[in-house]
Amino acid sequence: MLSHLSRISFRSLxxxxxxxxxxVAGPAWLCRKLDYPDNIVTQEGPxxxxxxxxxxxxxxxxxxxxxxxxGNSMLNSRxxxxxxxxxxxxxxxxxxxxxxxxxxxxxxxxKVVLESGARPIVVSIFFRDTDLTWPDFRTKGMHAExxxxxxxxxxxxxxxxxxxxxxxxxxxxxxxxxxxxxFPTKDLRPLARRQMQERALRLTRYGSExxxxxxRVELNLRFSLKHLxxxxxxxxxxxxxxxxxxxxxxxxxxxxxxxxxxxxxFDPSPQASFLPHMLNLAKENGITLHFHxxxxxxxxxxxxxxxxxxxxxxxxxxxxxQANGALFSDESPDLGIRLEMYADGxxxxxxxxxxxxxxxxxxxxxxxxxxxxxxxxxxxxx
Amino acid sequence: MIFxxxxxxxxxxxxxxxxxxxxxxxxxxxxxxxxxxxxGWVHPWYLILIGIxxxxxxxxxxxxxxxxxxxxxxxxxxxxxxxxxxxxGVFKYFGFFAExxxxxxxxxxxxxxxWIVKIALPAGISFFTFQSISYAVDVxxxxxxxxxSIIDYATFVSFFPQLVAGPIERAGHMLPQYAQRRGxxxxxxxxxxxxxxxxxxQKVVIADSAALIADKVFSLGDPSFPILWSGVLxxxxxxxxxxxxxxxxxxxxxxxxxxxLCKNFNHPYLAQSPGAFWRRWHMSLSxxxxxxxxxxxxxxxxxxxxxxxxxxITFFLSGMWHGASWNYVIWGTYHGVLVALWPFLAKRVPVLxxxxxxxxxxxxxxxxxxxxxxxxxxxxxxxxxxxxHDLALNPFAAPVSEWRMGAALGIEALxxxxxxxxxxxxLQRLGALPQPEDPRITSWKWTALQGLAxxxxxxxxxxxxxxxxxxxxxxxx
Numbered sequence: 104m105l106s107h108l109s110r111i112s113f114r115s116l117x118x119x120x121x122x123x124x125x126x127v128a129g130p131a132w133l134c135r136k137l138d139y140p141d142n143i144v145t146q147e148g149p150x151x152x153x154x155x156x157x158x159x160x161x162x163x164x165x166x167x168x169x170x171x172x173x174g175n176s177m178l179n180s181r182x183x184x185x186x187x188x189x190x191x192x193x194x195x196x197x198x199x200x201x202x203x204x205x206x207x208x209x210x211x212x213x214k215v216v217l218e219s220g221a222r223p224i225v226v227s228i229f230f231r232d233t234d235l236t237w238p239d240f241r242t243k244g245m246h247a248e249x250x251x252x253x254x255x256x257x258x259x260x261x262x263x264x265x266x267x268x269x270x271x272x273x274x275x276x277x278x279x280x281x282x283x284x285x286f287p288t289k290d291l292r293p294l295a296r297r298q299m300q301e302r303a304l305r306l307t308r309y310g311s312e313x314x315x316x317x318x319r320v321e322l323n324l325r326f327s328l329k330h331l332x333x334x335x336x337x338x339x340x341x342x343x344x345x346x347x348x349x350x351x352x353x354x355x356x357x358x359x360x361x362x363x364x365x366x367x368x369f370d371p372s373p374q375a376s377f378l379p380h381m382l383n384l385a386k387e388n389g390i391t392l393h394f395h396x397x398x399x400x401x402x403x404x405x406x407x408x409x410x411x412x413x414x415x416x417x418x419x420x421x422x423x424x425q426a427n428g429a430l431f432s433d434e435s436p437d438l439g440i441r442l443e444m445y446a447d448g449x450x451x452x453x454x455x456x457x458x459x460x461x462x463x464x465x466x467x468x469x470x471x472x473x474x475x476x477x478x479x480x481x482x483x484x485x
Numbered sequence: 486m487i488f489x490x491x492x493x494x495x496x497x498x499x500x501x502x503x504x505x506x507x508x509x510x511x512x513x514x515x516x517x518x519x520x521x522x523x524x525g526w527v528h529p530w531y532l533i534l535i536g537i538x539x540x541x542x543x544x545x546x547x548x549x550x551x552x553x554x555x556x557x558x559x560x561x562x563x564x565x566x567x568x569x570x571x572x573x574g575v576f577k578y579f580g581f582f583a584e585x586x587x588x589x590x591x592x593x594x595x596x597x598x599x600w601i602v603k604i605a606l607p608a609g610i611s612f613f614t615f616q617s618i619s620y621a622v623d624v625x626x627x628x629x630x631x632x633x634s635i636i637d638y639a640t641f642v643s644f645f646p647q648l649v650a651g652p653i654e655r656a657g658h659m660l661p662q663y664a665q666r667r668g669x670x671x672x673x674x675x676x677x678x679x680x681x682x683x684x685x686x687q688k689v690v691i692a693d694s695a696a697l698i699a700d701k702v703f704s705l706g707d708p709s710f711p712i713l714w715s716g717v718l719x720x721x722x723x724x725x726x727x728x729x730x731x732x733x734x735x736x737x738x739x740x741x742x743x744x745x746l747c748k749n750f751n752h753p754y755l756a757q758s759p760g761a762f763w764r765r766w767h768m769s770l771s772x773x774x775x776x777x778x779x780x781x782x783x784x785x786x787x788x789x790x791x792x793x794x795x796x797x798i799t800f801f802l803s804g805m806w807h808g809a810s811w812n813y814v815i816w817g818t819y820h821g822v823l824v825a826l827w828p829f830l831a832k833r834v835p836v837l838x839x840x841x842x843x844x845x846x847x848x849x850x851x852x853x854x855x856x857x858x859x860x861x862x863x864x865x866x867x868x869x870x871x872x873x874h875d876l877a878l879n880p881f882a883a884p885v886s887e888w889r890m891g892a893a894l895g896i897e898a899l900x901x902x903x904x905x906x907x908x909x910x911x912l913q914r915l916g917a918l919p920q921p922e923d924p925r926i927t928s929w930k931w932t933a934l935q936g937l938a939x940x941x942x943x944x945x946x947x948x949x950x951x952x953x954x955x956x957x958x959x960x961x962x
Binding site: 125127295304325 | 491494495671672674675678679682694701704705706707712871886889890892893894896897900901927929932933935936937939940942943944947948949950951
């Protein structure tokens, strides 16, 4: 080996080291040298409605709802806040964004609902299966941008939850942290992507009055749920399969790929999810939390049986939530929520008759739970 | 294991730390162990397949060479080919044929309910079986000597950089390299590192960003003509950057280990005819089909009609190689027809021949690009009903707003593709990309340029990589 090493020329070695040094030092310097504008607004949800925390807070402050509903497109496709207010007699308001998951729901509660100064009596969170204890689900890409906007990663609860996942990632996690320390580009990436999009939009501005954010909204609307293929899982049946593909010919439900990576066991510890932190926040602010599990797309027999592990998980979840003063409802056993009521994936269709039927069913479940909390004065339910 | 992961970096660095200390035989042994770890990382049972292929083909090749009679030699040859085709048939095509067979029986009422058996498709199966088949054919035809060392042969079959998505190598190119000890070559390491980073840039910046646009468009149920074609354009950028990126990462990794892999791409979108495209795109597969299918079928030896037939059959099989699905069959046949028809068309339309000036070149490149992208539509669109819908779209029915949106999406995809589509050909044209054997590589000027190129790639990867990553498209083949 030594004789082999002696054949390596000193010049070659220096050249290799020089190339490596340029490859590290140059980009590291550039990453620090560039100034990032602090007004990057890059968040756009899959449903095409940009989420603006300040505007949401303003609306909450102004409307002072008694009931806030947090969630993603599962909530959006199911609940119309005006209709709900009318049917329930509770002044209801949604704080939602398509594609979001538990990390962002926690931030919606902490950074939007509570910071707005509105003090709702109840906050309902719409979730699917194991969403509530799957903190890192959908925290990347456009979700990361929204998380940054809500200062998510600086929250102490965030650090508690993700400290364990960083630890669990061990050596690999430390390497990633090291890379981020050398090349601090987390803030730069959304900006770079946004600039690329901006250039493309500007190059096609001719013949129209150019309004950058208007064009983005236009694009988002063009790719919104109602334009997606029915056979594609928009929030989401397994991609590349038909909307009914998660139901076998025998009618038994196969666990769809989307949730295969999720937690299999219910873990209520503060390091495992945002769930206990949401409950703490609610307690501190005198709010009751209500967790509503939505029914995922059923089979042709309108049933959606749970796998064995999910049954055990849900029993534990319900028990723990109720022991901690939260409310729990589950629409999955409701056979009245039929297959034909679904649009794509797990979304409920926007047909008026379907929406009405759904809303009645939902209020039928939530109403008795919320009844003891209702203040004496207020509009009577319809 | 995938190239664009931290695990791979740790894996490669650990391997390199050991590799150059070892003698030749042990170097190959280490490559085999590393390759099996790489390939079996997620699904260890895949290793059984690769093990079977290796042992059978190695044994059969020696059997062929030791055979005293032609019949015996042929028997070994047929055994080797059959084992490879059986593996490919069962794991890649069984589901497809069974599905179509039951669909036909069900439609005529002979089967009350369809039954479908799903068999998991091991990654890269088409690549290593084709490499093994080429070895068996070469030994049978006397073009290669049978490899006597099982270690060298197993290295040839399993070499991890090219195992999952090629390039599909030939024994004549690889076995002599494995027969020598690889010493530490710092110049090779420099260019290898650059190739690796350039490949990574193509994948995580260009391909993954273009994929966001293509995936978006192909998830629409009601695309208009301009939006659909912006998605096809984005897919054209995506698939090129994805596959070329993989190949460059494979070549870069191999070069770090002192092994040279063949080139797989040569600016395919600058091709001036469909035939030229296939001489520039996935070159190792194109030459494989040329040598082991097209020429044995008769090639161009028996007149234009037979040549056209042979081309269509070859491309039909190439389509099938890409995937067990009707859209790939249509895609392959489409290319066969294009390549076969082009010479006839060129005779009648002079501008299609390669003898005209700049205008002709631009026109031919443009027409070829459009035809290739029509092919990409067939490749990307798995639903035949949607494909029919897409092909029937009327460009005049789309409102201006749709054209504007489509143009914006298409331009965005092209902006991401610029380094690959424009900058690289330009640099190569200027002679600015020397190979490791080029004497200029040792000069300080080239060292500085390489340093700048590495810095540009690293900066690009750090600042523009797409957070939503995806698998390499060719892994599924």
